[in-house]
Amino acid sequence: MSVAEQPRVETPPWTATLNEWAATVDHKKIGLLYIGMSVVFLVVAGVEALLMRWQLIVPRNTFLSPQIFNQMFTMHGTTMVFFVGMPILIGIGNFAVPLQIGARDMAFPRLNALGFWVTLFGGLLVYFSFLTGGAPDFGWFAYAPLTEKTFARGPAADLWALGLIVSGIGTVTAAVNFVATILGMRAPGMSLWKIPFFSWTILWTSVQILLALPPLTAALIMVVFDRQLGAHFFDAQTGGSSYLWQHMFWFFGHPEVYILILPGFGMIAEIVPVFSRKVLFGYEFMAAATMAIVFISMGVWAHHMFCVGMNRTLDLYFAGASLLVSIPTGIKMFNWLATMYGGRIWLASPMLFACGFLSMFLIGGLTGIMLAAAPFDFQLSDSYFVVGHFHWVLIGGTLFATFAGLHYWYPKATGRMLSERIARWQFFLLFVGFIVTFGPMHIAGMLGMPRRIYTYDANRGWDIWNQLATVGGLIQAPSYLLFVYNIIASLWKGRPAGDNPWDAWTLEWATTSPPPSYNFEEIPTVHSRRPLWDLRHPDDPDWQYE
């Protein structure tokens, strides 16, 4: 009785929840934290993009000052690459990989939590620059000497460099964790060639992170040394080299593109088979193509630099190597189509986004071939064509694949289905808005419009293409809001999902939705790439054919 008489100290539930999430080392929660952080930054970067589009809607507009416009494209690029693209993919990987390979958690759960918080902190550091008198305004690839003290006087450049160093450390810890988990913690029977394809791509993405991010970190440290210690790495006036920065940046920057697309390939290679009701066509070739992309793409970076006046031999080497990437990428495309061919295609929302990916990523790849043709690039480089191209790859490719993946695994993560109706609206608005935004940019670029200009004259002939692009942006904007609404509202309103709403075949669908913190009651044993197929079809299991 005395217990009842004492005033009960009850922790309010919201602080308990907060504590649970802040202190979690569960890979699924950390994955969701990454995704949540990325969605917030996606909205922020989207607002930045809309501000730019509004400025460019008419010639000689005065909606934004050049200073603000330049800050907007710098922050938009930095945010999308470092605080949306990478973390959302790492987040999905975090959630799905241990489940897919039959592990109880990541190899280093506490390091995993550290990685997330460090990435978030890096993002906040970069954004803190707004409070110090202005964000950085030198573009996301920050060509020296614009980052030197002479040209960037305030603390924005320091915060930018430090933020990226810090978040880069977080990204590397995540990659270390993925490699350790995927190589050392697979379920019994899951040999290397039986790893589910998404996990396979995450493995190789991680290898690429390990090879490409540290050079960026080193280069950023040099920027900080130049600014804070009076070093001379990038200052041409004192013998330093801005050209060197370009090489170091793109040595990271190009592999980064593949870091952002490979997990997308992985998600498409999970979703296309499940929704075509067919096994992935040519797994071995797909897996080998992934490795080929990783290795070839480490040696193509200077195709971003065709206009710097390299010699012909280098130009041709980098052009040739870049074209080579199209071969393994083509293999992937054809294998996806072959998987669909002869299947029973179920156009649920994940497959809808996957088809968006297939149709749009193709175009991004083809414009990439144009840019790799070195002399053609002398015209296209640094024009709006390039802006169109990489948005086609990163939205048409990465983002469509990411939405496909999020719609695919949301039921697993929450135990609820997303609203298909909203998902369809989201898809069509995004699809149409995306084409209307970025299609005209290609044309503006071919008509001579350089990127990163805050204004232009009326008689250049660019106004109609810019108006279209802005309209496209306005069509896209609500699709993101619909998505945010859908993922929040479906937590309560969504239909219960059950363990395996898509009749899928990999291990994550063998446990409950949401999975318990230990993932599996008993660690499953696998004999093929599709353990649940084997379970359903004991008379015709996959392991006979692998």
Add this chain to the structure above:
Amino acid sequence: MSGELLKPPAIVPYRGPSAAQWGMLAFLLSEVAFFSTLIMVYLVFLGADTQEGGRGGPTPAGVLSLGLVIGTTICLLSSSATIHLAERALRRGEETAFRLWWTATIVLGVVFLAGTAYEWRELIAQGLTVRRNLFGTTYYTLVGFHGVHVTVGAIVMSIVLALALRRQVTARNPHGVELVSWYWHFVDGVWVVVFAVVYVVGR
């Protein structure tokens, strides 16, 4: 085939490196990428100060002396041997020997750091600073980051030593010690390259 239950082939158990070992290998791979960049930059700027537009000032040939650095290099390289002996002792259950070799490794690392500190003091006295010229900029960055890695190694090894003294590192859990020794061998290996680049090729 229908009706009959097929029997899958027996499962071959996994015998490769453990997750922790893979993790350390992955981390070291990222370190290779990091140091490769610093070394590449060092080589790019080699001799840039004496060229047109350069800043003059101390040159590698002018200020770097081999005597001291050969001594510290011997210390660091022999620490790879001592850490190996420490690890072997631990696996055999010879905990006292482990602690002795382990302490010797820490001491050798600290001697290396002290040597570097002394060398830097001399160089600064001769006017070589980060600000002075590109040689200073790249030299202190490359050697400094290596030194940071030695320092981190020494700190981690000291923590392990403290745990060992509390009987928390024993023959039954040698895995942490093994991973630290991998890291230490890596740091020594990097030094071989840095030494070759800075004191042999670059001088």
Add this chain to the structure above:
Amino acid sequence: MHHSLLLALNDVSPQNLSIFDPASPPAEAIHQLSMLVLAITGGIFLVVEGILIYSLVRFRSPHNPRNGEPPQVYGSQPIEIAWTAAPALIVFVLALVIVRTEWEVRGDPEKLQPELKESKPLRVTAIGHQWWWEYVYESFGDEKLDFLTANELHVPASNRQVPSERRPVYLTLKSADVNHSFWVPRLAGKTDLIPGRTNTMWFETSQTGIFFGQCAEYCGTQHANMLLRVSVDPPEQFEKWLDNERKNAFESDDAAIRKGKQVFLAQSCVNCHRVSGTSARGKVGPDLTHLMGRATLAGGTIDNDRKGENLRRWIEDPQTIKPGCLMPAFGLSASDLDGVVRYLSSLE
């Protein structure tokens, strides 16, 4: 801010910057390559997109587990080899064409085309500054030139049929501060101007008129207004222009202009700007010796309207016209401003 809108170029005739309307050998070579690449990629696009749409239409079916699963096809080595080899072949062909075009565009034209020895080349060093272009005219044929101008590049038209009447233009590209890029799409692809490096490019055109372009490498606040204007003049007219540019600044006898000159020379204008033949020897800003020979002011941002209206507004407050540019407003008194404008307007 709105009067900067009013100040925008009055000349609204459409400008052509299309890479598909080349007027000089490098741009023409790239144009040919681009047509081939567009055709190949267009073909791939139609085939792949066609297969995708066909598959979607043909094989779409509502999900019903009771229908059972379609036949499972695990892969096929011959098919994989086929669709690896086909793209590899395309890549190979593309690579060959790229090698040829690269040679044409980035090769030294004087080595590739021996007949150019008979031509009369114009050699100019272009130096990129935050946010304007400095042109140092080095030589025309065998004649040394050695004068400076800014923002508007004048070159002679070439007769590409007759070797001795060819007038190729060779540019040496340097930067005074950050990275820039020289891009006049109809003349050639872009080449960057990088501090500490020297790049070269060339073009040659028989079309007279103005060719437009702008800096194509982000270079700071006013990157958008670092405009390029290449005037291709008929040979006689070009030589006339050359003769005028080589002279020192025009000295007027008009008392009001002379007074304006004194104001100009007494102000801090001279720290940055140069007027040859006077004590104004600044090198940070554009050379003003023959300012009235130019069609535009402020790096091509506004018309040089000859009535001095735009010039006056520009000097009064450059920051409303080109916010963030390196020229400050000096707060000149109305009479001083009149004088400076009058003086500068006399510099034909």
